[in-house]
Amino acid sequence: xxxxxxxxxxxxxxxxxxxxxxxxxxxxxxxxxxxxxxxxxxxxxxxxxxxxxxxxxxxxxxxxxxxxxxxxxxxxxxxxxxxxxxxxxxxxxxxxxxxxxxxxxxxxxxxxxxxxxxxxxxxxxxxxxxxxxxxxxxxxxxxxxxxxxxxxxxxxxxxxxxxxxxxxxxxxxxxxxxxxxxxxxxxxxxxxxxxxxxxxxxxxxxxxxxxxxxxxxxxxxxxxxxxxxxxxxxxxxxxxxxxxxxxxxxxxxxxxxxxxxxxxxxxxxxxxxxxxxxxxxxxxxxxxxx
Amino acid sequence: xxxxxxxxxxxxxxxxxxxxxxxxxxxxxxxxxxxxxxxxxxxxxxxxxxxxxxxxxxxxxxxxxxxxxxxxxxxxxxxxxxxxxxxxxxxxxxxxxxxxxxxxxxxxxxxxxxxxxxxxxxxxxxxxxxxxxxxxxxxxxxxxxxxxxxxxxxxxxxxxxxxxxxxxxxxxxxxxxxxxxxxxxxxxxxxxxxxxxxxxxxxxxxxxxxxxxxxxxxxxxxxxxxxxxxxxxxxxxxxxxxxxxxxxxxxxxxxxxxxxxxxxxxxxxxxxxxxxxxxxxxxxxxxxxxxxxxxxxxxxxxxxxxxxxxxxxxxxxxxxxxxxxxxxxxxxx
Amino acid sequence: xxxxxxxxxxxxxxxxxxxxxxxxxxxxxxxxxxxxxxxxxxxxxxxxxxxxxxxxxxxxxxxxxxxxxxxxxxxxxxxxxxxxxxxxxxxxxxxxxxxxxxxxxxxxxxxxxxxxxxxxxxxxxxxxxxxxxxxxxxxxxxxxxxxxxxxxxxxxxxxxxxxxxxxxxxxxxxxxxxxxxxxxxxxxxxxxxxxxxxxxxxxxxxxxxxxxxxxxxxxxxxxxxxxxxxxxxxxxxxxxxxxxxxxxxxxxxxxxxxxxxxxxxxxxxxxxxxxxx
Numbered sequence: 001x002x003x004x005x006x007x008x009x010x011x012x013x014x015x016x017x018x019x020x021x022x023x024x025x026x027x028x029x030x031x032x033x034x035x036x037x038x039x040x041x042x043x044x045x046x047x048x049x050x051x052x053x054x055x056x057x058x059x060x061x062x063x064x065x066x067x068x069x070x071x072x073x074x075x076x077x078x079x080x081x082x083x084x085x086x087x088x089x090x091x092x093x094x095x096x097x098x099x100x101x102x103x104x105x106x107x108x109x110x111x112x113x114x115x116x117x118x119x120x121x122x123x124x125x126x127x128x129x130x131x132x133x134x135x136x137x138x139x140x141x142x143x144x145x146x147x148x149x150x151x152x153x154x155x156x157x158x159x160x161x162x163x164x165x166x167x168x169x170x171x172x173x174x175x176x177x178x179x180x181x182x183x184x185x186x187x188x189x190x191x192x193x194x195x196x197x198x199x200x201x202x203x204x205x206x207x208x209x210x211x212x213x214x215x216x217x218x219x220x221x222x223x224x225x226x227x228x229x230x231x232x233x234x235x236x237x238x239x240x241x242x243x244x245x246x247x248x249x250x251x252x253x254x255x256x257x258x259x260x261x262x263x264x265x266x267x268x269x270x271x272x273x274x275x276x277x278x279x280x281x282x283x284x285x286x287x288x289x290x
Numbered sequence: 291x292x293x294x295x296x297x298x299x300x301x302x303x304x305x306x307x308x309x310x311x312x313x314x315x316x317x318x319x320x321x322x323x324x325x326x327x328x329x330x331x332x333x334x335x336x337x338x339x340x341x342x343x344x345x346x347x348x349x350x351x352x353x354x355x356x357x358x359x360x361x362x363x364x365x366x367x368x369x370x371x372x373x374x375x376x377x378x379x380x381x382x383x384x385x386x387x388x389x390x391x392x393x394x395x396x397x398x399x400x401x402x403x404x405x406x407x408x409x410x411x412x413x414x415x416x417x418x419x420x421x422x423x424x425x426x427x428x429x430x431x432x433x434x435x436x437x438x439x440x441x442x443x444x445x446x447x448x449x450x451x452x453x454x455x456x457x458x459x460x461x462x463x464x465x466x467x468x469x470x471x472x473x474x475x476x477x478x479x480x481x482x483x484x485x486x487x488x489x490x491x492x493x494x495x496x497x498x499x500x501x502x503x504x505x506x507x508x509x510x511x512x513x514x515x516x517x518x519x520x521x522x523x524x525x526x527x528x529x530x531x532x533x534x535x536x537x538x539x540x541x542x543x544x545x546x547x548x549x550x551x552x553x554x555x556x557x558x559x560x561x562x563x564x565x566x567x568x569x570x571x572x573x574x575x576x577x578x579x580x581x582x583x584x585x586x587x588x589x590x591x592x593x594x595x596x597x598x599x600x601x602x603x604x605x606x607x608x609x610x611x612x613x614x615x616x617x618x619x620x621x622x623x
Numbered sequence: 624x625x626x627x628x629x630x631x632x633x634x635x636x637x638x639x640x641x642x643x644x645x646x647x648x649x650x651x652x653x654x655x656x657x658x659x660x661x662x663x664x665x666x667x668x669x670x671x672x673x674x675x676x677x678x679x680x681x682x683x684x685x686x687x688x689x690x691x692x693x694x695x696x697x698x699x700x701x702x703x704x705x706x707x708x709x710x711x712x713x714x715x716x717x718x719x720x721x722x723x724x725x726x727x728x729x730x731x732x733x734x735x736x737x738x739x740x741x742x743x744x745x746x747x748x749x750x751x752x753x754x755x756x757x758x759x760x761x762x763x764x765x766x767x768x769x770x771x772x773x774x775x776x777x778x779x780x781x782x783x784x785x786x787x788x789x790x791x792x793x794x795x796x797x798x799x800x801x802x803x804x805x806x807x808x809x810x811x812x813x814x815x816x817x818x819x820x821x822x823x824x825x826x827x828x829x830x831x832x833x834x835x836x837x838x839x840x841x842x843x844x845x846x847x848x849x850x851x852x853x854x855x856x857x858x859x860x861x862x863x864x865x866x867x868x869x870x871x872x873x874x875x876x877x878x879x880x881x882x883x884x885x886x887x888x889x890x891x892x893x894x895x896x897x898x899x900x
Contacts, residue, residue: 013716096640100641107641110880110884114880115833164647266745286724369797
């Protein structure tokens, strides 16, 4: 397919992207790693001495680190659980014959296009506000004590808000995968006497397995970085109840101006994300061969 | 004019040599078919001639002029691709006119040539349609039309019929042969189907693993296959091969006899056997006969009305004049 | 293949799916309603809101007047369009080359490019922030255009690559045989065939940049703040002005909502890097 002349041209055409991305990756990354070994605070000049692993030590032993790790885990795990199971059910439902399927699908998918700050604020003020929010008013109307969402169950509330945004994503992808399922396979299974539930277990679910894995991996990458939702609802509080790793690093570096500490946190975040990324890249790579 | 000479042409992909040094002479006006099993390098050879692949070594001459490093467009060749490679966003008219437009012809001249080609190919009613709205056969004709208007020195066809159904294929085969007779332009045609090769070619080039096994007219190849591979590849159904004792009787390692050169009789003959499956085609019948002492069943042709059944006892007699003898290396004796 | 389904089943499915769809969509519908209400009506109990008589466009006007909404809107437009088109400019040649002139390491290069997308933004927050501070890029649209372009470049290249790869190589070879130069090949054959793919790439990237809420929040203040950051300022007590918050929100999400609905299919491809089609 290729001749010599075109190969040289091809290299010239790829190089701007490669150079930019290489710069984008290497420069900040090496700076982060470098800073993480310095005592470096933007407000109290210390001459930025080299301190070895000190930042890591303090970052990891800080009680808020443990809280942040647990919160990150709960946040990611909770949202994944809701969106994947919900997504499977919803895509099964949407795949059935019905009227106005297009309109219904659009309604289900819509939340994904809402910017995170808007969705967080709308839920916080109009739904979860204990006095004027719809949930509060409904509870009061039925004679219950309204729940103070961000006071009593802050992390759960954020999980709920983020799930509202990510459930459409999971549904959209699983629904797309569902449609590529060969109907004749299902009919063959029906002829073989498989009940609805065994058809789901033995044919639909294995068919979706790949898409489900992709949803989990991609959501994980994005959810490790949940930030705006926390910033506009709870600011990580009360206490550290809703501080995840991303938010903790933001606090150390941009609120406490502790560059060294923030960088140490950044390195930890990168390592965590890479563990997930390796699996995701492997799946994408396999697909590239096919 | 359309005389093409390949001189020690060699092609490697990385470490792998797909075409060892090869010489070939294609005369002006000839219909040459490259035939061979898939992966034999026939398409690569065509693409080397087209200039879509660089030659690793050797030279290609077109009409006597050195063309090895000439870019595809400048070689004066036209190609019809297996997938037809029509431009999906252009109408049939624009597709056919594209090479003319690239050559900088004025609009009126373009239209005249396109309409002439469309008339020849029965596409006049479809000129304003997009390729997506055409049937397979029509798309094929558009691809040919795009090649014709360039008035090339030679046409290159890369398995052009493989995407058509059986009935259409026979029709298009005739149309392409017809076109060749009318234009009298050199055509190089790649196929894996020996029937296409036999029916269309002036000259067949049989390839295996990048090597030319034999070059010749269809009948030459049919009558005098140079080796076992060509013998087995050309002719349908395949030639029967017999090894061992029976071959030794003829002073050969292997003997070959075509189904149509074998007599079937219920009374007596050289090789007693039992009838297996029979295929009735109407005009002919092919019997698969298992003979005593032969490793594989033989295929034999009989008249359409011959009535033999599964399990019947028969005798086969090879026609001595059409017996092919091969040595240990598979070469003709 | 398609079987006749009893009418009753269809009605039942529609009811169940419709209810769920309505609940998912309700928050958006709700702010749409509230944005046309007065502040007094907006904080009433839900049913009273629905039946309260007043419909007004006042909130939209007030949001613009008090906070210069249009400026932030234009920031969002500039940043998302700017980053997308700049990215396209760099990505098209790269994707073209990788799709049509694949070399031994093309796959590795592509995978490496994608892997840069996996880098969590917070991991490089500090250096980027400091570089921007030193270069005077904090709170500028240029700075954000650059950062978002870099964030989305891998996705743009990847999407274009998958679209380009669907264009059969034989067609480009046919063009070459037909005497088209590289320029003509790109202009008359490749580009028209690639337009749908490029369009959906553009759409997805505008959506992603428009909604990006990490860098936009951390690298802007007042001047270059796009809508994400502007809306975040409502987290203070101003958020209790429901009608105004709703009006601002509706204006911020409407363009993307509409674009998103048109690009569902492409979205799947872009967001899963082609792993689900």
